Amino acid sequence: MGYLELKNLTVEFSGFRAVNEVNMTIEKGELRTLIGPNGAGKTTIIDMITGKTKPTYGSILLDDKNIAGKDAYEISDKFKVGRKFQGPNIFDYMTVEENVEVALSGYSSLLKTFTYRRKKNIQEKIDEILEQINLKDEKEILPNYLSHGQRQWLEIGMVLAQNPEIITLDEPTAGMTADETYKTGELILNVMKDKTLIVVEHDIDFVKQISEKITVLSQGEILAEGSYDDITSNPEVVRVYLKT
Ligand code: ADP
DSSP: OOSEEEEEEEEEETTEEEEEEEEEEEOTTOEEEEEOSTTSSHHHHHHHHTTSSOOSEEEEEETTEEOTTOOHHHHHHTSOEEEEOSSOOOOTTSOHHHHHHHHHHOGGGGGGTTTSOOOHHHHHHHHHHHHHTTOGGGTTSOGGGSOHHHHHHHHHHHHHHTOOSEEEEESTTTTOOHHHHHHHHHHHHHHTTTSEEEEEOOOHHHHHHHOSEEEEEETTEEEEEEOHHHHHTOHHHIIIIITO
16 A cells, blocks of 8 residues: 555546546655656646546545545645645745745735744744755845746745645746756755655656656556656657657
């Protein structure tokens, strides 16, 4: 019995089967990378795990409890599944540090942020996260002055602040420079090593850098599963994905 088990997970959109009877077992503390051509169903799987999309049928067992079809708030709050979205979640009118603080204290405290004195233990936690995401020197600036890569790290920091057990990252390096991409890999490997991670990614060098086990999806189904070497030497994966 794995920590996170997808069983016959299936979703249809107006009769079109985007994810078809996917079975996947992810162990606690594992880093699983999902790759595959556009439209393969990778994001939709993350959407179902995080509650954004309800499966048509199938189950998602987390520690043996079925979370399939539960709403996103409950999945993140009660089941501790964190998500970094492709789009931005940063508050641009707050400093880098305040953004981390809001994520730490829970978004409901947003309005309180400016009226209460920051408690010492919160400040320590903020500093720890800023250190982890390499933004200590930028803590007092507004996010607009960050590079694209730094903004992505801030978003990762905001996910970390919520202390999830499972973190899903959908194309965390999209739009990053090669240097930022590499640093993101280091961040994932060092800072998130105790978390269970599901990472959707296209950049094959980055996939090589971070991956333990890779699941290749194509047309809503699992095409192959294995290490980077297994996957890159699999003729079917090369034909369907790596050659394109
Ligand atoms: P990937 O992340 O692998 O690129 P997606 O999971 O985004 O693929 O999409 C899988 C398929 O499901 C695509 O054909 C996409 O157009 C379709 N799809 C995803 N979400 C919806 C939706 N809300 N309504 C209709 N079709 C969708």
